[in-house]
Amino acid sequence: MKKEPLLYSVTPFDLSGHRVRVRLTLRNPDPGGQSFSLPAWIPGSYLIRDFSRQIETIQASSRGKPVGIRKTANHTWLCEPCKAELDIDYTVYAWDLSVRGAHVDETHAFLNGTSIFLCPDGRSQEPCHVELCPPPQARNWKVYTSLPEAAGHPRCARRHGYGMYIAPDYDALIDHPIEMGTPQVVRFKAHGAEHEMVFTGVAPNLDLKRIAADVQKICAAQIALFEPRTRRAPFLDSAGRYVFMTMVTGDGYGGLEHRASTALMTSRRDLPVLGRDNAGEGYQTFLGLVSHEYFHTWNVKRIKPAAFAPYDLGRENHTRLLWVFEGFTSYYDDLMLLRSGVIDEADYLRMLAKTISGVQRAGGRFKQSVAESSFDAWTRYYKQDENSPNALVSYYTKGSLVALGLDITIRHASAGRRSLDDVMRLMWERYGRDFYTGAGTGVPEDAMADLIREATGVDTRDFIERHAYGREDVPLESLLPLLGIALNWKPASGGPTLDLRLRDSHGETQIATVYEGGSAHRGGLSAGDALVAIDGLKVNGAAGVDRLLAAYQPGDTVAVHVFRRDELRAFQLVLNAPGATECVLERPAAAG
Structure with missing residues (x-):
């Protein structure tokens, strides 16, 4: 019946x-x-x-x-x-x-x-x-x-x-x-596919025309990446259009992908306004978020890990492949801004350097691989605490560097004839294009090395074992020069440091994270302590700590008073020098 x-x-x-x-x-x-x-x-x-x-x-x-x-x-x-x-x-x-x-x-x-x-x-x-x-x-x-x-x-x-x-x-x-x-709305077409951008919340003088022009380029570039011949968007059969739903707030940021739409949150200061030519780095951050969520239209909404085909919505669905589905997407999000012409190479290298610096600062990368981070997303990555920077690695950021390393490795080994693009297209053809109309199978847990070799002829199994399933850093110092890009490190700006992360909360300057092996860790400070004074001088906010420390040199010893719960405690700390944690990427000028 x-x-x-x-x-x-x-x-x-x-x-x-x-x-x-x-x-x-x-x-x-x-x-x-x-x-x-x-x-x-x-x-x-x-x-x-x-x-x-x-x-x-x-x-x-x-x-x-x-x-x-x-x-x-x-x-x-x-x-x-x-x-x-x-x-x-x-x-x-x-x-x-x-x-x-x-x-x-x-x-x-x-x-x-x-x-x-x-x-x-x-x-x-x-x-x-x-x-x-x-x-x-x-x-x-x-x-x-x-x-x-x-x-x-x-x-x-x-x-x-x-x-x-x-x-x-x-x-x-x-x-x-x-x-x-009653949101602000703008529409455009990319390769004939209708797109709609919806902005809810207070956003005065929003430059909708500029946003539409930039996002149109990003969407068109991504459609062409996966469908270079047909230029057909994947959502046309199921929805007929794509909708970006953006909630504008004072300081929000985030996105969640869907098969023919995405939900976004952004700060109004990151959006361009009429009459202002320079929208700033915040606007590039917003465009990167848009690019990331749109790329998911292919990579995770249709190309899925086998563990998500189908979803079991009543319990955790574990996979070790989020470094592919989130990490690869994080690699392509800013790269598609460059390819579409929305940013130039200098901006791209600045954004990439920021990612490299962030991964390098995280001591957790020595304790957890991106495959392990993927599996533990449910219980660790999405439940972070004060010690997470010391214990975890991000399958987003380090996953994007794994993707970058794979892309350079493939391009170099194939003399420029193949790239990670070929891998994405093979995954699309085999697992994604017919996902909702065919068998709906997903990518097996151990399939990536074989898929890469099939798509490009390059054997990356050792690379994946060492940098995705192992905990070794991606060797970008040797890989990036193959693209003509030099990677250098410079000392972080500022004076001596306590090696901790601070937050101002309810009138107190609290320690949010104590970095393992640093000055605060060796001296006995703990997350949750409220800083009171340094060498007898009152601490006035997180920014005030740097001002107080500016009078000292690395190696000096200072007395630090804190409240731990309701108990006043005193510690002696030896100040550290800022680490060499700022990455700089540049294309050296040709000799002549």
């Missing part, structure tokens, strides 16, 4: 209370008792987040009569047996201002499907209809989403309107976030 589509109705009904009302109508429920679940995590953000905790009320009914429903585990519910159509009505509290959850107030509603759509167990492969309803208190709000309109349905939504939308299955349903409100 053919089953009807799952029917959802969504209404942000209490804007000041940040609440969303959802109804799920299920025809032909399990006669033995229908169970439901809500995802415990959202793909792209590898942490169990327990979205179900935000469901405030839930009840079930059939033909107007109550049906018993009870919670059976953290993320699951079970209804009593019911033979007729079953309605589940529930209220979601939506006050998570992030790219991962749901956020509703008087200005907008942003909804990730993992926060609001219950999944009937055993029915995840069935099509879904979603009716988006206007908030009663809001006027002139429009809808922005990559969910396709339900063509042919009597309540089919028009573009940006309320009404019925459709998804082919539950996985697609939760992969098209929804923005409602």
Whole structure:
């Protein structure tokens, strides 16, 4: 018997209370008792987040009569047996201002499907209809989403309107976030594919034309990378358009990829404004974020590790390949800015040098490989504490350097005939292009060396073992000169140092991290200590520490007083010189 589509109705009904009302109508429920679940995590953000905790009320009914429903585990519910159509009505509290959850107030509603759509167990492969309803208190709000309109349905939504939308299955349903409100919007096409950029939040005099022109170049370059012959965007079959949803705040930063859209957060100071030619480095940071999330349209949304094909949204999905899916993406994000002409080589080398410097400062790279970091994302990388810089390595940043090293190695060994681009295209052809229409298999855990050799003819197995599965630094001092780029180190700016990271909190200057082996570590200071005085002089904020230390030389001994909890403690510290941790990349001038 053919089953009807799952029917959802969504209404942000209490804007000041940040609440969303959802109804799920299920025809032909399990006669033995229908169970439901809500995802415990959202793909792209590898942490169990327990979205179900935000469901405030839930009840079930059939033909107007109550049906018993009870919670059976953290993320699951079970209804009593019911033979007729079953309605589940529930209220979601939506006050998570992030790219991962749901956020509703008087200005907008942003909804990730993992926060609001219950999944009937055993029915995840069935099509879904979603009716988006206007908030009663809001006027002139429009809808922005990559969910396709339900063509042919009597309540089919028009573009940006309320009404019925459709998804082919539950996985697609939760992969098209929804923005409602009155944002600033700009549109462009890249190789014929429609793109929409939506900016929510206060952003005066936003230079939308400049943003659209720059992002269009980035998108076009990435489409051409993966589809050099057809220049066809991967989302055209499933959505028909791509939507960038950006929440503008005072100091936000972050992104989360979806199959035909991305959710972004950015600081308004990083966005260009009308009448100002120099948008600054902050704008390049924003463009790098855009480039990163758009590259995920191919690399992780369609080319996936086998552990994600399919996702199990009720528990952690472990893989040792995030250094490929996040690290390679982090390598290409800034590289695509250069290739598209949005930045020049000097800017690119400056951004690359910053990444190299950051990786070099992290002592955790000697204790953890990027493959181990990938596997431990759920319990360590996404749960960082005061000791994380000493214990962890980032599969984003060091992963990007592994990608850079592989790219240079391939180019050099093949005399410039092959590159990492060829690897990405092979992975796209084999695992990504038909992921949602074919078998949907993912990249095996141990496949990268073989894939690289097949795509380029270059054997990189030893390189991968040493630098991805091992803990050796990528030898960029010897690799970058093969591209004509010199890598040098200079002493970090500033005077003597205590080798710690500080934060100002509630009127105190607190130690956030004590770097292993440094002055503070040897002297006995600990994270959480509140600095009071150095040699009897009061500490006034984190910036004040540097001013006090400017009167000393490396090797001097200073008395440091701190409060540890409510106890005053005194320590003697020997100051260190700044380490040689600033990377400088440059292309030497040709002799002549």
